[in-house]
Amino acid sequence: MTQARTYTVDLIAGDGIGQEVVPAATRVVDALADRHGFRVAWRERQWGSAYFFEHGRMMPVDGIEILSDGDAILLGAVGHPELPDHETLWGLLIPIRREFLQYINLRPVRVLPGVVSPLRGVDDLDIVVVRENVEGEYSAVGGRVYRGAAEEFALQEAVFTRTGVTRVARYAAELAASRSGSLTSATKSNGIIHSMPFWDEVVSSVVEDYDGVELKSVLVDALAAALVLRPHDFDVIVASNLFGDILSDLIAALAGSIGIAPSANINPPRDHPSMFEPIHGSAPDIAGKGIANPTGQLWSASLMLDHLGEPAAAAGLMSAIDEVMAAGIRTADLGGSAGTEDFTAAVLRAVASS
Amino acid sequence: MTQARTYTVDLIAGDGIGQEVVPAATRVVDALADRHGFRVAWRERQWGSAYFFEHGRMMPVDGIEILSDGDAILLGAVGHPELPDHETLWGLLIPIRREFLQYINLRPVRVLPGVVSPLRGVDDLDIVVVRENVEGEYSAVGGRVYRGAAEEFALQEAVFTRTGVTRVARYAAELAASRSGSLTSATKSNGIIHSMPFWDEVVSSVVEDYDGVELKSVLVDALAAALVLRPHDFDVIVASNLFGDILSDLIAALAGSIGIAPSANINPPRDHPSMFEPIHGSAPDIAGKGIANPTGQLWSASLMLDHLGEPAAAAGLMSAIDEVMAAGIRTADLGGSAGTEDFTAAVLRAVASS
Ligand SMILES: CC(C)[C@H](C(=O)O)[C@@H](O)C(=O)O
Ligand SMILES: CC(C)[C@H](C(=O)O)[C@@H](O)C(=O)O
Numbered sequence: 001m002t003q004a005r006t007y008t009v010d011l012i013a014g015d016g017i018g019q020e021v022v023p024a025a026t027r028v029v030d031a032l033a034d035r036h037g038f039r040v041a042w043r044e045r046q047w048g049s050a051y052f053f054e055h056g057r058m059m060p061v062d063g064i065e066i067l068s069d070g071d072a073i074l075l076g077a078v079g080h081p082e083l084p085d086h087e088t089l090w091g092l093l094i095p096i097r098r099e100f101l102q103y104i105n106l107r108p109v110r111v112l113p114g115v116v117s118p119l120r121g122v123d124d125l126d127i128v129v130v131r132e133n134v135e136g137e138y139s140a141v142g143g144r145v146y147r148g149a150a151e152e153f154a155l156q157e158a159v160f161t162r163t164g165v166t167r168v169a170r171y172a173a174e175l176a177a178s179r180s181g182s183l184t185s186a187t188k189s190n191g192i193i194h195s196m197p198f199w200d201e202v203v204s205s206v207v208e209d210y211d212g213v214e215l216k217s218v219l220v221d222a223l224a225a226a227l228v229l230r231p232h233d234f235d236v237i238v239a240s241n242l243f244g245d246i247l248s249d250l251i252a253a254l255a256g257s258i259g260i261a262p263s264a265n266i267n268p269p270r271d272h273p274s275m276f277e278p279i280h281g282s283a284p285d286i287a288g289k290g291i292a293n294p295t296g297q298l299w300s301a302s303l304m305l306d307h308l309g310e311p312a313a314a315a316g317l318m319s320a321i322d323e324v325m326a327a328g329i330r331t332a333d334l335g336g337s338a339g340t341e342d343f344t345a346a347v348l349r350a351v352a353s354s
Numbered sequence: 355m356t357q358a359r360t361y362t363v364d365l366i367a368g369d370g371i372g373q374e375v376v377p378a379a380t381r382v383v384d385a386l387a388d389r390h391g392f393r394v395a396w397r398e399r400q401w402g403s404a405y406f407f408e409h410g411r412m413m414p415v416d417g418i419e420i421l422s423d424g425d426a427i428l429l430g431a432v433g434h435p436e437l438p439d440h441e442t443l444w445g446l447l448i449p450i451r452r453e454f455l456q457y458i459n460l461r462p463v464r465v466l467p468g469v470v471s472p473l474r475g476v477d478d479l480d481i482v483v484v485r486e487n488v489e490g491e492y493s494a495v496g497g498r499v500y501r502g503a504a505e506e507f508a509l510q511e512a513v514f515t516r517t518g519v520t521r522v523a524r525y526a527a528e529l530a531a532s533r534s535g536s537l538t539s540a541t542k543s544n545g546i547i548h549s550m551p552f553w554d555e556v557v558s559s560v561v562e563d564y565d566g567v568e569l570k571s572v573l574v575d576a577l578a579a580a581l582v583l584r585p586h587d588f589d590v591i592v593a594s595n596l597f598g599d600i601l602s603d604l605i606a607a608l609a610g611s612i613g614i615a616p617s618a619n620i621n622p623p624r625d626h627p628s629m630f631e632p633i634h635g636s637a638p639d640i641a642g643k644g645i646a647n648p649t650g651q652l653w654s655a656s657l658m659l660d661h662l663g664e665p666a667a668a669a670g671l672m673s674a675i676d677e678v679m680a681a682g683i684r685t686a687d688l689g690g691s692a693g694t695e696d697f698t699a700a701v702l703r704a705v706a707s708s
Contacts (some may be wrong), residue, residue, distance in 0.1 A: 085543075085544035086544075089544060089545065090546075094545075094546065116474075117474075118473050118474055118582050118583055119472050119473065119474065120470075120471075120472055120473065120474050137491075137512075137547065138545055138546045138547065139546070140546060142512075142547075142548035142549065143548050144548065144552055149516075150516055150517070151515075151516065152515070152516045152552070153513060153514060153515040153516065154513075154514045154548055154549040154552035154553075155511055155512065155513060155514075155548065155549065156511070156512040156514075156547050156548045156549040156550075157509055157510070157511055157512075158491075158496075158509065158510040158511075158512065159507060159508075159509060160507060160508045160509075160510075161506070161507040162503075162504055162505070162506040162507065163504070188596070188599075189439075190439035190440075190443060191439075191443065191448075191492055192444075192448065192492045192493070192494060193491065193492065193496075193510050193596075194496035194497050194498065194508055194509065194510045195496065195508040195509065195510040196510075198498055198506070198508035199508075220599075220600055221599045221600050221602075221603035221604075222603060222612075224578065224600050224601075224603055224604040224607070225603040225604055225606060225607035225612050226607075228472050228582065228604065228607040228608060229472055229607050229612075242542070242547075245542075245574075245575045246574055246575050246578050246600060247578075248575075249575035249576060249578055249579040250575075250578040250579055250582065250604070252579065253578070253579035253580075253582040253583050254582060258576075258579050258583075
């Protein structure tokens with residue numbers, strides 16, 4: 001009898017509906033693991049706002065170290081009505097992204113069966129945003145001068161390095177090569193922004209090495225417009241931290257809901273664990289009611305399985321979601337009446353019968 | 355007999371279709387002037403790429419000085435396939451915006467009669483974006499270090515001043531007060547961007563002084579999504595230079611075409627001339643064919659008339675455009691067969707019969 005492959009995954013359910021959708025995901029992943037001959041050793045981390053109220057921080061001082069020997073992190077959501085985003089994000093999400101050099105934020109978007117795109121005549125979409133995740137417009141450099149005075153000003157430094165742009169461009173080019181070969185780079189090099197001509201140069205020199213990948217650089221303002229007017233022109237989009245943040249939410253909305261989209265924070269060299277999280281928040285208004293849609297969390301778990309090297313299980317999870325959605329089983333956010341448990345049970349049945 | 359009010363307007367038709375749509379606008383404005391008892395003294399400036407090829411610059415060295423005693427500037431478009439944007443924008447458009455402290459970039463968006471929004475079930479939209487136009491993410495501060503080397507990095511400093519944020523917030527609040535009272539501020543204060551909590555503080559303290567204006571601060575990523583999912587929730591949107599750039603193109607697309615949207619670069623204290631320009635570019639692919647849609651230029655001229663203190667003429671121009679569009683007279687970009695001249699002639703007839 002062979003020993004099953006085992007992956008160690010840290011589980012941070014976090015706040016609000018995170019506590020409901022993360023357990024849904026672990027049950028489904030366990031079921032897939034059974035069928036596909038691997039095992040997940042879950043390590044539950046009771047971190048987040050509840051931890052903050054007790055300990056004055058979102059995770060232990062050595063939180064990063066604790067996570068560092070795992071294979072992946074599955075995150076629910078962080079955010080609490082009584083805590084500033086500043087605490088909840090900077091105390092947990094952002095340090096994990098940065099300390100583990102998760103320099104890729106991957107955001108696939110599809111219109112799931114039964115979901116209606118807000119765009120006329122659009123019933124399918126299949127776009128992946130590759131967002132730079134550790135530098136760019138989100139650098140830690142900046143601050144405020146003469147606070148409170150009439151002369152006050154605030155500075156925020158955007159920092160783009162050749163290393164940082166090269167690696168995200170390479171990741172995106174490889175992804176594009178494995179898909180249609182079409183790669184769009186979001187830029188703003190026609191104006192004053194000093195960093196974007198540099199971005200353009202690095203991206204195009206990286207992409208030159210990839211035969212069969214065709215690069216289009218599109219100004220971010222024109223790109224936002226084009227996504228709405230001609231969404232089928234786009235397949236893989238590579239973008240800076242801020243541009244990727246805006247464009248991926250826009251595209252998720254074009255697919256009908258930002259409540260179901262997943263994201264992966266990836267450290268491609270695998271020197272550190274990667275983190276998988278839905279793009280929705282902790283949704284305190286519906287937390288505890290058992291009505292949250294677990295799709296974003298399940299989809300994120302599918303990205304995790306793919307990353308761990310279990311593509312068949314990852315694909316099986318997506319087919320199960322598609323099947324359940326196609327059968328009309330929907331949560332309240334999509335106009336249905338299924339609860340989190342009903343939806344999860346249906347996904348488990350679909351996995352079992354596949 | 356009284357002397358007619360006279361406004362001195364500098365005319366920079368510029369490149370490509372600018373040469374076709376600007377003359378259309380001057381004819382229509384002259385017709386309106388006749389009916390409304392004022393006169394426009396046009397000063398034609400043959401600046402732009404043709405000027406560049408002859409003189410090595412987009413406008414004379416003393417271009418700004420030449421424009422400085424006018425009442426307004428009507429700009430067509432700048433941009434030439436053989437010139438980098440760097441030259442065409444930095445040689446003309448950007449210096450005018452900055453030297454004349456045109457710190458408001460006003461971008462009204464409506465669905466014109468006969469134009470179809472790409473959004474399902476949306477047949478009207480009426481949103482104005484008030485974009486900060488001289489500071490923020492577009493500051494001149496920044497550059498590249500170790501050019502060409504592996505260690506190369508690029509910096510771009512975003513600069514937000516209390517003066518700059520206060521004045522754009524005030525303008526937006528006044529506009530909101532004159533409309534529905536709803537004001538949305540685009541922010542990104544949940545992350546790391548040091549300048550945005552400052553933006554939020556200044557905007558909300560300014561808006562407090564305006565009874566009846568209700569301010570919502572929305573994260574720019576969520577706002578891009580919400581605009582697509584619930585566009586009718588928005589009326590006046592105030593945004594930083596970069597966020598306003600992206601959001602206004604997005605919203606123009608939601609109204610069916612970015613080819614017809616106008617913009618005004620305004621210096622509210624009127625210490626300097628303001629500039630009015632369509633948001634479309636020089637469109638070299640269709641230039642010289644007589645098929646360009648002059649609507650963006652005409653709409654920009656309407657904003658100019660309003661700014662000059664001729665609101666009745668401004669409104670008359672918009673009614674004339676609406677009437678022509680409602681009659682089904684459309685240029686090729688909107689699926690019609692009317693040329694620039696046909697469309698302009700129809701607008702002139704509508705003005706004459708109003
Ligand atoms: C041409 C470019 C510099 C400009 C900008 O970003 O301001 C344009 O996109 C605009 O919106 O007028
Ligand atoms: C929470 C916030 C800092 C974050 C970001 O902008 O990165 C979020 O919008 C996201 O996209 O994950």
